[in-house]
Amino acid sequence: MIAEIALAILWLAAALAVLQLGLGSYALTARGAEFLRAVRPIAVVQGLLVATAFALLIVLFLRTDLSVKLVAANSHSLKPLIYKIAGAWGNHEGSMLLWVTVMGLAGGFVALLERRLNERTMVATLAGQAFVSLGFYAFMLFSSNPFERLNPAPVEGNGLNPLLQDPGLAFHPPTLYIGYVGLSIAFSFAVGALITRDVGPAFARAMRPWVMGAWIFLTLGITAGSWWAYYELGWGGWWFWDPVENASLMPWLAATALLHSVSVLATRGALKAWTVMLAVVAFSMSMVGTFLVRSGILTSVHAFAVDPERGSFILTLLAIYIGGALALFGLRASTVTEGARFHLFSREGSLVMNNVLLVGILGIVLMGTLYPLVTEAFGTKVSVGPPYFNPVSAIFVFPMLVIMAAGPLMRWRQDNGRKLANLLAVPALVAAATLALAVVFAGDIGVLPLLGLVFAAGLAVASLLPLWKRNLRRTPAHIWGMVIAHFGIAVALAGMASESAFNTERLVASEIGQSHTVGPWTIELQGVRPIAGANWTALEARLVARYGDSNVQTVLNPQARMFASPPTATSEAALLTRWNGQLYAVLGEEGDDGRWQLRLWWKPFVPLIWYGGLLIGLGGVLSLVGRTARDLRRKGEPELEPTSEPAAPRPASGGQEALA
């Protein structure tokens, strides 16, 4: 019964989305104004219904109801609880349901919470959201119904891809998804504001928390995904420039640019058309990413759910929504009034530069990802790898880091260079000292890692400067957020540079009892024994590691795992984290002579990559909380946010009311 009820609820939710779109559109006409108030409640109920359907799908997976086709294909009664839950979205149909759930909930929350926006724009936004949702409802209900029954029911299910059976991965897709799909709200806001010709600071303020929320989830999702690839694939790398990874990076780059331009619009009333454009681009990138992952038109190591037919469907939706929004943009952009003017050497100017560079990186990643597709159309096949992505994106990344260091220290409207030069002298000195140290002590580590270390050191100092001479307790939370997020970029960059500069690795064929050294570590293989887990068996090595001359012994247990359903082998790396790096051990095959293959890496400071990612996310959370609290306090709204900056020149100790 549960499956049938859930399906009925899903149809009901889709019907409400139709109503939300129809009534919303009618309400915007001259005669329909009386219906304006009806749209918000519909959006809330639609969100609740679709969330209920999703919850029921999880219930079906928890019960391992094998008469439901999706459960039989993706679950197994012996699976641990957490993977039964994760099984609900670890497949095409379930993830589409998650997609509409996130869209419905986002629309519902906006309808419930957002009270500052002009009501007509609000209704246009909700109608837009329903319009986008409907495409996915149709896709699901007509061609990939998650609640389809299977008759007769099988005795046992197929299980979930063992690579995906990992606590990190159980929550990586939904996190990323909330980010991807959360950007749909930014898209709908942009479309709504274009329809009612209401692009202005109030619109930017309404949109900002939702963009920030989606961006936080994207940041955390990408960080978690990179961590998963790092220790689950057993290749010792943390980013492969794989199409699927790029698919998650592109919306993040667009959302990061949007986040900054939306603040300019909210604070200064400038960059109107550009902000609307970015909102459309950000969600386009989410859809392009979904399309690339699902259609399988690019070869990827992560292709789990590939089907060309689904590809055509998503491509059609992409054409309707993105093509439609861009056409609307073309028709309306000329009616968007010009925003406040500013000098290029100013806070706004630096944010525009940052935006241009971020979009540049986005373009480079997009081109690199799609290039194989383009050449294939002409009959040639190529593989684009790090030799393209690393140096070419670096051309944009390093200038962006400089602007990131300087921008937050600049004043709105116009600044003069002298004060800025004084402030930036400190980070510049730190960067120069790092360069000198690295050249003297590290030897030849390659240009990009060297630049990475130097810029990371400079940026780490520069990112803290906005707090200089401020009363730390009275500094607003969103300033802290910006400082922490920018500092997080420096931390992550230091980790990346250090990983490529100082990595040491050994591949050995080891007898039991033999010792090996990698970096400062000595590692002894003491034995290999079989063990069994909940739904797998494994060969587990016992490695004893000692650091330098220390006598402290630490045991590492890398495994070569065999999953029974479906039959798959995975390698579980053993990681040992110290403050100054990570020891990474992988157990390989047994040779004919009874020796075991071991792969050992010492990766100095590599965890900084993910700590940096977490800091960036934390910065986003602080900024979101700070802004929201502030917005709630300030009822009587000025048209522009105060910048607390007197128009006349003022003493250097003045506070900067800034954006994050």
Added chain:
Amino acid sequence: MKHWAIWLPLALFGLLFAVFASGLIAPGDRTIASQMIGKPLPDFDLPQAVPDRPALARADFTGGKPKLLNVFASWCVPCIAEAPVLAQLARAGVEIDGVAIRDRTPDVQQFLARHGNPYTRIGRDDVSKIQFDLGSSGVPETFVINGKGIITYQHIGEIRADQVPMILQKLKEAQ
């Protein structure tokens, strides 16, 4: 804003759409046959890629025994997936010669240390010249060369574990 510039995003999106649609309509022709099949290997003489393996030249393929010529690169992700399969072929007695495309010696060494070294000889092709001459366009790619230096089979993309018997069959046919 200039009037035409407003429509630029839509035009770019149209371009993107065309690329995607062509990718879907003509789904990856993954079985393109090289123009080179049945023809002799083009002439080449590549420098050594790593110190512990000899360099590679056309003359190495005319010794009478069929061999595999594998085009790879340390920066290529599918090549990592292919490495254990090549190792399996090497254990089965197949002689595999490699060409490292646009690569650096330390990177190749690291790649081989990490993923195993099934190659008898490895040449270095810094400008993808051999790749073009061979009619190969991507990495990885593998050619079966008979003992007289004639290309008898081209395998595009990585060799997967279930394709090993097929490759062995192709080698036998080349004899």
